[in-house]
Amino acid sequence: MRNIRRYLSRILGLNEVYEFRYNECIHESASTTISLHRTITGAQKALDIHKSIQKKEWDDHDEYQRKEYGKDYESLKCQSKFGDDEAWGIQKTPILE
Numbered sequence: 001m002r003n004i005r006r007y008l009s010r011i012l013g014l015n016e017v018y019e020f021r022y023n024e025c026i027h028e029s030a031s032t033t034i035s036l037h038r039t040i041t042g043a044q045k046a047l048d049i050h051k052s053i054q055k056k057e058w059d060d061h062d063e064y065q066r067k068e069y070g071k072d073y074e075s076l077k078c079q080s081k082f083g084d085d086e087a088w089g090i091q092k093t094p095i096l097e
Contacts, residue, residue, distance in 0.1 A: 016094045018043035022050060023087040031087060043090045051088055058082045 020043045023031035034050060037043040059082075066073050 014038060014095055016092055019091045019093050020046045021089045021091055025085055026087050027085060031089065040090060047088050047090060055082055
């Protein structure tokens with residue numbers, strides 16, 4: 001980790017980075033860093049892309065279950081909505097020497 005900090009601060013001239021963080025289950029785990037960015041705009045773009053991919057997977061799974069369970073689907077499906085149990089965020093983090 002020390003080498004990464006040295007690289008970011010000395011070679012790239014960065015004093016801080018923006019972390020894109022994601023937590024797949026807010027009830028059971030902590031968030032993890034998905035990527036580091038020079039700007040908040042870059043981190044937001046990564047967050048938006050990740051979130052759209054997760055939403056597509058959610059929708060695809062929902063469609064599969066509708067086909068699989070047919071008329072019983074509505075009574076069996078989970079009542080949560082996309083993103084209810086997940087968290088996305090951006091954190092500004094100083095690079096320490």
